[in-house]
Amino acid sequence: MPFRKWDCPMSFFRSSALVFPLFMGFLALAPGCTPLTDYYANGFKVGPQYSRPPAPVADDWIDNSDKRILKDPDEHRKWWTVFNDTNLDNLICSASNQNLKVREAGYRVLASRAELAIAIGRIMPQQQFVQGSFSQNALSIEVANRQFIPQNFYPQFNYGLGIAWELDFWGKYRRTVESAANNLDANIEEFDDFMVLLLADVVEAYTRMRYFERVVDLLKENIEFQKISLTIATARFKGGLASELDVDQGQSDLSFTESQVPLFQRLARLENNRLCLLLGISPEDLEKKIGPGKIPVAPKTVAVGIPAELITRRPDVRKVEREAAAECARIGVATADLYPHISLDGAIGANSMTWNNLFNPKAMYGSIAPGFRWNVLNYGRLINHVRLQDAKFQAAVARYQNTVVTAGKEVEDGLAEFLRAQEQTAEMEKSVTAIRKAGDLVIVQYRAGTTDFNRVSLVQEKRVSRELELAQAQFYIAEGLVKTYKALGGGWQIRLDGCSLAESIKLDPPKKELPKPEGAKESP
Structure with missing residues (x-):
């Protein structure tokens, strides 16, 4: 394949004490089909020399002509600040410092660093x-x-x-060091990817919670509106101006709307609990610390750069690329056993x-x-070990290429939701304005007896529906922007930049050490 090539090693050491084994090694290489110069060029190491595999990347975004999509390069180091929500900024800071999954990924980085040191030590006398x-x-x-x-x-x-x-005449131990170094890089990228996912999940959970709270507020507003209609219907029934059907219909509409409030309160609580998990704390009512709020308002534009930048921008893409490099180095380790x-x-x-x-x-x-x-009688096993490692490498290359394609798809999904939700919101705002005006007018007409309660019920039902759909469209704008930034791979730089937390939002972080059992004594 174009992104790797096989190497044939050649003798380098000059010690007279090693003439015979080196000569035997040269005889082993003589039947090879690749130039011995590759062995020298690769730093006296057998096995393929790695280079980044090619990956399919689009030339431009599907909606590249839309003026809301900016091609300006942007690292999106603190992309969540575009919402101008202090509570959200504080939650992001808390999560980046306290999340337990990120802490777990950090310990994997430390473990990989130790494995690299062990691999380096094997180059010395074993x-x-x-x-x-x-x-x-x-x-x-x-x-x-x-x-x-x-x-x-x-x-x-x-x-x-x-x-x-x-x-290390054939580079077996140096290839092992290469593999361990690439694994360390992959675990660092995995840590950064966890950070990208964490920050996006925090913003998404916070946005969902605010959306469900907004729905509850809208339902309560419409409940008051329907109570007025029911009061008028009851008065007209008692005055003999309307049938009991109007009262029953009004009560049914009111009770149904009231039944939706606990549903969305439950959904808001689920997002609250999800936020607590992301913060690394036990579930608690976060509203006591962050207070009520609105659905985060997203800007009209987003800077996405060009698709080719995803290869170097997204930590998950960099992670699988480093994993492919590690698998390539393991081919060299397996190849060295042939000599x-x-x-x-x-x-x-x-x-x-x-x-x-x-x-x-x-x-x-x-x-x-x-x-x-020289394991001359084990070539069946050794050669198949090389084939095994080569197959793992090819699988890693396919995984890398699929990750690149998936990255492009995720950005396009986020952009589509972000752009179309803006257009939907603009029309829904007109619809809500009209239905609210119709709601006020139909009450006046019903009070005057110029329309029946069916018209009142229909208008009220549409008012509830339209207002909820508008809130949903506004939520989709924010959600689409979050998905876009998440797909672009921004935010992991918070581990480099750090953050400061407002006193009002400080939460108890998870303990780093387990508590001692009751009755446990101090170690001497």
Whole structure:
């Protein structure tokens, strides 16, 4: 494929002690089909050299001609501030500092950092030891040539150190470091992606809560309006000017509208509880701290840049790209097992029967043992391991390309909702203005007896419906903008920029340490 190529290694070390194993390694490479120069160009490492895979990206947005879509480059570092809502800003700050999922992702970054340090350590001698011992020995009288051994009992002192070092001739351990480094990068991007999703979820939950609260307020306003209609119908019935049907119909309309209030209060409470979860706190009534509010008002325009910027802008795209790089490096690790393992073992120490002579130069011993090990009878397993890693890499590439395509689709979805909801709101505002005027007029006509209660009921029903639809359209504008910013991948920079929290919204953060069981004692 165009984004990776295979490498054939060549000998580099000059030590005479390694001539034979290096020569055998060269023979192993001789039948290869790729140039040995690639091995040199790759830093003396076998396996494919990674480069970013191609991904399908649109040339422009579908609604690129709409003046509300701006092509100006923007990192959207604090995109939620476009709503000019202080309560929302404070909730964002609290969530970024306290959310438990983000904290979990942060610990995964620390774990990956430790794994990288471990991988780097494997480049050094893989085994090192320092040892010392003393033993008191007794010889059997039945051993051969016992008569020539003067002592039946003797002590033995010894100390020494040794190493076992598999040289990274084919780049196996350096490829492992590459993989670990890419995994660390992927986990950092995952952390940033969690932050993007978290901030968008906070804004969405807050907007939904405000929307449901607005619906409750509208229902209560219409309940008062319907109570007036019912009062007029009751008075006309008692005066013999209307039938009892008008009263029953008015009561039915009123009771139905009242029944909708608990429904939307429940939905508002669910979003309140969702916000608490995102803040990393136990459920509580947030309205006591943030007070009532309106549906966040979105601006008319949004800066989205160009589609190609999504590849470098979105943390989830960067994450899967780094995962593909890690899988590519693992192909090199598997490929290195096809070639001889060149090692260097060594030891130095001293043996003596007396403590006084233990540090005498004559008691010293030492050894150095270069060697190689070649799994020539395991090629079926080793080659299939390479194929396995290659398949994982190809799957990671496909996942990366799909993530890029999904990113473009999510931006288009958000823009479509944002733009069309604005157009819907403009028309719904006209409709609501007209139906409110009709509602006032129909009451006057019914009071005068020039229209029946069916007209009153119909107008009131349409008034409730139109006002709720207007509130929904206003919510869709904000929701569409949130989805757009979320799809653009902005906001993760809050971990770099930080934020300040107003005193009025400060919440108790989750504890970092678990409480001790009752009766537990302090460790000595």
